[in-house]
Amino acid sequence: MDNLIKIDKKTVLERFHPIDKYTHKGIQGHALIVGGSYGKIGAPLLSAKACLKSGAGLVTAYIPQCGYDILQTGIPEVMVETDDYPTHITAITTEANIRAVGLGIGMGQHQETQQAVFHFLKLNTLPLVLDADGINIMSENKEWLEFLPAQTIVTPHRKELERLIGLWDDEADKMKKVISFSETYDLVVVLKGAPTRIVYKNNVFENTTGNQSLATAGSGDVLTGIITGLLAQSYDPDAAAIVGVYIHGLTADLALPELGYHAFVASDIIANLGKAFSTLYE
Numbered sequence: 001m002d003n004l005i006k007i008d009k010k011t012v013l014e015r016f017h018p019i020d021k022y023t024h025k026g027i028q029g030h031a032l033i034v035g036g037s038y039g040k041i042g043a044p045l046l047s048a049k050a051c052l053k054s055g056a057g058l059v060t061a062y063i064p065q066c067g068y069d070i071l072q073t074g075i076p077e078v079m080v081e082t083d084d085y086p087t088h089i090t091a092i093t094t095e096a097n098i099r100a101v102g103l104g105i106g107m108g109q110h111q112e113t114q115q116a117v118f119h120f121l122k123l124n125t126l127p128l129v130l131d132a133d134g135i136n137i138m139s140e141n142k143e144w145l146e147f148l149p150a151q152t153i154v155t156p157h158r159k160e161l162e163r164l165i166g167l168w169d170d171e172a173d174k175m176k177k178v179i180s181f182s183e184t185y186d187l188v189v190v191l192k193g194a195p196t197r198i199v200y201k202n203n204v205f206e207n208t209t210g211n212q213s214l215a216t217a218g219s220g221d222v223l224t225g226i227i228t229g230l231l232a233q234s235y236d237p238d239a240a241a242i243v244g245v246y247i248h249g250l251t252a253d254l255a256l257p258e259l260g261y262h263a264f265v266a267s268d269i270i271a272n273l274g275k276a277f278s279t280l281y282e
């Protein structure tokens with residue numbers, strides 16, 4: 001592919017914003033993580049934690065009631081707003097002054113949740129990351145793609161992509177279809193995999209960090225949190241995606257000597273975020 005740009009340290013440093021000495025949490029931005037359902041509260045917990053540990057000043061998780069104690073105990077730094085319903089999300093509202101939203105992880109596709117997404121999208125103008133069931137719900141309601149703000153970031157794995165754009169013949173056909181999809185709806189598409197590629201405005205970026213340790217439950221939920229955290233810090237959406245996938249992959253490379261390929265879990269991505277971001281200051 002002739003327009004392929006490698007995501008390496010140089011590409012990332014061109015887009016990275018070091019944290020200013022005189023910043024405060026208001027400047028660092030307030031992110032909203034929307035997701036979770038009964039049995040899948042771990043997803044927003046991991047995502048919200050990763051979001052905060054990627055530099056967002058404040059993070060609120062919007063989850064169904066059943067996740068309240070879990071979130072508040074799992075990460076006391078994160079604020080929580082709950083839906084009126086116990087097991088899944090039925091409305092998406094917040095009192096907070098939010099700068100970026102990550103939506104869909106562990107959320108399920110209950111009919112009421114789909115309606116909640118519809119009403120949210122009709123009013124929302126905030127920068128947005130859509131993952132997991134956020135993507136699956138769009139696949140079930142393709143006419144809603146029109147409501148997405150410009151440069152919304154979508155982060156499908158292979159199956160989620162197939163639901164969203166349909167099957168492709170081969171790799172070249174897939175990239176052609178994704179580029180066209182990205183242009184039609186003005187989306188930053190993060191094609192998760194080995195390697196992860198990012199498609200935006202006819203440019204294709206390919207990540208150089210990460211390894212098979214990342215093939216573990218919740219690693220995509222963590223990526224959503226990282227990218228949402230960067231968006232909350234006012235990164236351009238394509239830059240947030242590029243810096244996010246690089247840092248996410250780098251955590252697995254840095255942890256490899258200690259954890260190997262087997263013992264690495266999604267929480268280890270979060271545990272290694274500090275080391276990964278620090279390499280950008282060296």
Ligand SMILES: NC(=O)C1=CN([C@@H]2O[C@H](COP(=O)(O)OP(=O)(O)OC[C@H]3O[C@@H](n4cnc5c(N)ncnc54)[C@H](OP(=O)(O)O)[C@@H]3O)[C@@H](O)[C@H]2O)[C@@H](O)CC1
Nearest residue numbers: 040041042043105106107108132133157158159217218221
């Ligand atoms: N602790 C929690 O709360 C967790 C909650 N989670 C939440 O669960 C929900 C369901 O998400 P999900 O991705 O597991 O299900 P789904 O979209 O049906 O995909 C399954 C099929 O797709 C494929 N496939 C999957 N990954 C692929 C990849 N990387 N690369 C390529 N292919 C891949 C694979 O298909 P196969 O290869 O077998 O044909 C597989 O059978 C979602 O809301 C999520 O946030 C999870 O994050 C886990 C931790």
Ligand SMILES: Nc1ncnc2c1ncn2[C@@H]1O[C@H](COP(=O)(O)OP(=O)(O)O)[C@@H](O)[C@H]1O
Nearest residue numbers: 157192193194211212214215217218219220221
């Ligand atoms: N073999 C691999 N090599 C590199 N990265 C991988 C590999 N397998 C999975 N990943 C990464 O792990 C993440 C998996 O995301 P996803 O499938 O959404 O997980 P989950 O839904 O369980 O959170 C993606 O960022 C993907 O690129």
Ligand SMILES: [Mg+2]
Nearest residue numbers: 132157220221
């Ligand atoms: Mg996922």
